[in-house]
Amino acid sequence: MQFQTPLPERFNRMDMKEMASRVSSLRSEFGNRLVILCHHYQKDEVFEFADYTGDSYKLSQLASEREEAETIVFCGVHFMAESADILKKGDQRVILPDLGAGCSMADMADIDQVEECWETLANLVDPLDILPITYMNSSAAIKALCGREGGAVCTSSNAETVFQWAFDQGKRILFLPDEHLGRNVGWEMGVRLDEMPVYDPHQEFGGCAADELRDAKVILWKGHCSVHGRFLPEHVDRMRETYPGIRVIVHPECRYEVVQKADDWGSTEKIIREVTASPPGSKWAVGTEQHLVDRLAAQNSDKEVYSLSGFVCQCATMYRIDLPHLLWVLENLAEGEVKNQITVPPDEAEWARVALRRMLDSSPAGAGLSLSRVD
Ligand code: SF4
Known part of the structure; x- marks a missing residue:
């Protein structure tokens, strides 16, 4: 480190x-x-x-x-x-x-913990029956593990497509490291909440009963974003009371209860698109990081754009x-002095690229992405 x-x-x-x-x-x-x-x-x-x-x-x-x-x-x-x-x-x-x-979320999944979890699951479930899928917000070591074990990476824009890619192979999913994104996407795809247990790496068997893990369709790693996790359902109620007619849009790293109450949800790029394309005079309550909300408000001065929460939700890191x-x-x-260079070991980078390539292969339109160098 x-x-x-x-x-x-x-x-x-x-x-x-x-x-x-x-x-x-x-x-x-x-x-x-x-x-x-x-x-x-x-x-x-x-x-x-x-x-x-x-x-x-x-x-x-x-x-x-x-x-x-x-x-x-x-x-x-x-x-x-x-x-x-x-x-x-x-x-x-x-x-x-x-x-x-x-990133506090990425730090909630340590490679040693994930390897231990993978071993635990392999003893309960046929390892060929489960795929690890990690959100982009994870370490290179975890992306590499996903590459090695047949899994993939996803972003908040294409998580649903990558989940479908796994389900189409008849697999269940271990989703890392954001329980909220995993739950919101799983629910949107028709997975019941009781089919998505949360695996807590600090507890034996993740704090789950063996049957829960065996019957799960999506096993959610217990991790979250400390910024998006601060938005609460009561913030949605308060904004609607204060600004009648306001539309609420939130990032999928927000809690399930917040996403359920919102009018719409999606990735950062989707939030920017929706607010920018809305007609003059529109009112928005946006559940994402403060700097982005402030910038959206400044760039859309013909609209009213507010943070969903009354608190300043900034990414401290x-x-x-x-x-x-x-x-x-x-x-x-x-x-001539290179400070703070970040280097991923070559074998890790190679397997991480495999996981990234699967993400792109599973998203024919690439969800707006391409990966010319992954081969
Ligand atoms: S907002 Fe900050 S803490 Fe949250 S996922 Fe992004 S980088 Fe990590």
């Missing part, structure tokens, strides 16, 4: 304007040898320097298509930088400006990527 070193003291004395101007001039010096990617949840001070913005998979894909870029600076969290390293072309290197930018850290990695790079 790598740890973030404190930035030199001089960064405390620089004001934001000065830092922005230095980032800007370094950015120009690098030209097309560098590409900066920013996830939608990133704060504005770094978002403005993005060459590409999007969700994690789309960004990794776009970066690998920019073959002339020797360096990919990923303003996101650790699993996203790993995905970029898995999909990179040739000698491209991937930098995460702050090594402390992890994404928040660690700030202007000082972006400047620090760029300055070092300009001096």
Whole structure:
């Protein structure tokens, strides 16, 4: 595990304007040898320097298509930088400006725990009868396990298609690491709640009875997003009372009870599409990360766009990527020193690519995705 070193003291004395101007001039010096990617949840001070913005998979894909870029600076969290390293072309290197930018959900599934769970399930269920499917928000090691064991990766846009791919083979699913996404997608596809037990890695047999695991159609790993998990059904009620006629749209990492009450739900890209395409005067309550909601509100000034919750629901780990850290990695790079490079071991990357390829093969339209380098 790598740890973030404190930035030199001089960064405390620089004001934001000065830092922005230095980032800007370094950015120009690098030209097309560098590409900066920013996830939608990133704060504005770094978002403005993005060459590409999007969700994690789309960004990794776009970066690998920019073959002339020797360096990919990923303003996101650790699993996203790993995905970029898995999909990179040739000698491209991937930098995460702050090594402390992890993802609380991805951290809820440790590879040792998942291997133990897989072994437990293999003793209860015919291993040929079950496929591991992991959400993009997981470590490279878990993606690789899915690749090795016949499973796949999915995003929030194509989870339903990937689930169907598994069901069409007559398989049950172990879904990692977000119980809410798994439950929401399973329910949408007609799987009953009692056919989706939750496996808690901190308990023997995941805290489930052997029969529950044997009869399950989807076994949900006990993990969640600490941002989307904060939205509650009462937030939906309160917004509807306060703003009659408001439409509620939420991300599928939200709890089942919230998704049930919402008018619509879908991936980050779907949320952006729906709000942007709605007629002037529309009112929206959006259940996702605060920076994205604020940006949607600013870009749709002819509409009313609110966060579903009264609290500020920010991704605290994404928040660690700030202007000082972006400047620090760029300055070092300009001096020939590569800081915070994220590298996935080659055998892990190979199996993770297999799991990613299955995702694409199971989604003929690619859910808007392509993966030219996966072979
Ligand atoms: S919003 Fe949630 S799932 Fe996304 S990076 Fe932050 S903690 Fe992870």
